[in-house]
Amino acid sequence: MTTEAAPEGATAAPERTPLVELDGVSKYYGNIRALEGVSLEVHAGEISCVLGDNGAGKSTLIKIIAGLHQHDAGTFRIEGEEARLASPREALDRGIATVYQDLAVVPLMPVWRNFFLGSEPTKGAGPFKRLDVDAMRRTTHAELLRMGIDLRDVDQPIGTLSGGERQCVAIARAVYFGAKVLVLDEPTAALGVKQSGVVLKYVAAARDAGLGVVLITHNPHHAYLVGDRFVLLKRGAMSGAHTRAEITLDELTRQMAGGSELDDLRHELERAPEPDLGGGAP
Template identity: 65%
Template sequence: MTGSPAQAPPLLELRGAGKVFGSVIALRDVSMSVRAGEVTCVLGDNGAGKSTLIKILSGVHPPDQGEYLMDGVPVRFTGPRDALDRGIATVYQDLAMIPLMSVWRNFFLGSEPTKGWGPWRRFDVAKARRVAREELRAMGIDIRDVDQPVGTLSGGERQSVAIARAVYFGARVLILDEPTSALGVKQAGVVLRYVARARDRGLGVVFITHNPHHAYPLGDRFLLLKRGASLGQYAKQDITKEELTSMMAGGAELEELAHELERAAE
């Protein structure tokens, strides 16, 4: 009888990563993994170390301690472009879009398709419009008109365009920086739906959030950060939404505060 094949290594993995800025320890001994077709949620309040972690994952800063691996092989990026060339795409909260430009123009911003050669080489506008429309439709994103300025879209629609753009340009790992933080319930639902579609297309997704109610339905594993340190990484079957929320919010601290408030009200 033959054994089951060995599981492929994670697309992306950190082992004991740390980062120091002068005398400030921004991140210490953080380990995490991201697998194809899965969502790893990183949760923490302001000051937890989420921004530093994003910068390490996206190649802005190298870790000062620990290892960064892709497909089981240690890597050291020279910058964000190097990480992007290896398939790690980061969608920040500001989205790096120009509001007055059309949807299709933003879709190809910095990576414009061309036609012709030499001095006759020019931007292939027809291809850009067509591909943007087709790729958005393939992700199930219903944009009324790709010629409309991207600034006229809702926050959820802009996030969805950014996700579709990363998928089209060959991302293997998609890092999303608080994509639902400034959105209402309905628009947040729109974004979560498209994140799930990116996952279902085989991408490994890193979903950075401070909202466990958005993270838990979507996530396959959860990394909790507090003051630059890891509180642990948990598979979904090993933690409930209530436990996740309690750890994230500091259950003991909230209980103590509740007692103080009750006494103050007497």
Template identity: 80%
Template sequence: MNGTPTAAAGSPTALVELAGVGKRYGNVTALEGVSLAVRPGEVVCVLGDNGAGKSTLIKIVSGLHRHDDGVFRIDGEEVRLTSPREALDRGIATVYQDLAVVPLMPVWRNFFLGSEPVTGRGPLRRLDTAAMRRTTREALLRMGIDLRDVDQPIGTLSGGERQSVAIARAVHFGARVIVLDEPTAALGVKQAGVVLRYVAAARDQGLGVVLVTHNPHHAHLVGDRFVLLRRGSMAGSHAREEIVLDELTRQMAGGSDLDRLGHELARIRPSEPDRKAP
């Protein structure tokens, strides 16, 4: 985007950068010392078990909550977001798991809901339906989604397709960074594949993607960098070439914790070979 290259690496400025960010709710520390950077055309996966602080991180990046410690930069500029609207205006769009779609409305009406283009003036001011249909079809095609009929109710699409329309919508309305909250959690293997394909399509269009998930298999398919969270703090940050899937899975599941669990279960059922022994 406005890519002022940093002197050191020559890589573009991070669209979103967190440095040592923390968040407290009263006495409870929800997040501590988290750092990550998302550059254009990069997928950063945030991995963690339930309660690891993933949703707190999303809330900070999407402008729902303000961080207490550390630095949050957008395009290199330090910010404190006060509302989701402000995040949107700065190009950060969040696609939540429980998607913001109206099932009985056609795809094209959903696509433009809240930002409908109008044409004509006075009492003849009306929705530009032709442009809405055309733009929806084009925006979806650009993401590789080929809906023959954008007039069908969005509820008739599969979960993966709906998720993909939401991503295409975010891209169309000027998002430069998309934050995806567990996009594959409720989906079957095939549908998850569909969504991951569109994540890759968004990346190939030069967007930054923050993919929040607890599924290391899905993350490893598209991720450029993996940030591991455990109990509110960073448990690791690895570039794609530094880590293999097995290691990622092991670390995410709690590393030595899992080894101990393996031993424990092996004792209960001695016939089972101890597969996870280091």
């Protein structure tokens, strides 16, 4: 088979540099292997899903990307530059925002106060310096509305919102404060079907806003609804890596459920045929 030569003067499309790239990253705690040789790419405008059961290494991976822990082997790059983050604040400064499952919100504080928690704007100077509450209220309402969240009262305690709504506020906050990469730790784990759908809609909105999203989940159905890339972890190691074009939902679910191990278990559990003991009349 012959291939056509590229037109004279044409140049190949340049490869996109991932916003975040892990190449063969490993992490050990003494003799315990938490991660071994894990690779992941996160591109702008894409969602990379990391799937695995409890103990698969998902939490350790989050902590490395978020700057809580440093990797022991392999390479961690941010926009092509090798990095070793010393703290979550450094990760934020480099454009990586992590939304944990517990969300780290103050339930009795209003929505607008949680939106700006730790980054409150002020007005005035000297002894007259004070929080710019009006600006925080306006901005919170406008930013939530921009993400499609029409919250009538941003003065209500954030604890009165549903779990899905609180997740959406956290996503909108990360977008507003200039995150380039958004890491979401099991955002739908404790939610019902309807609330999970709401959260996934805003995850897709963050992707459409140009962010690179890392979605940590144990639910292949949720991952396949929005994902562009899939990395499967098992006992701290990679058991698969696929793009959306390379795998179907059924195969992703099968691999997530154990693949060949599940087939072996099915054979073990199949009811054996009852023995023919004869016993007919003489």
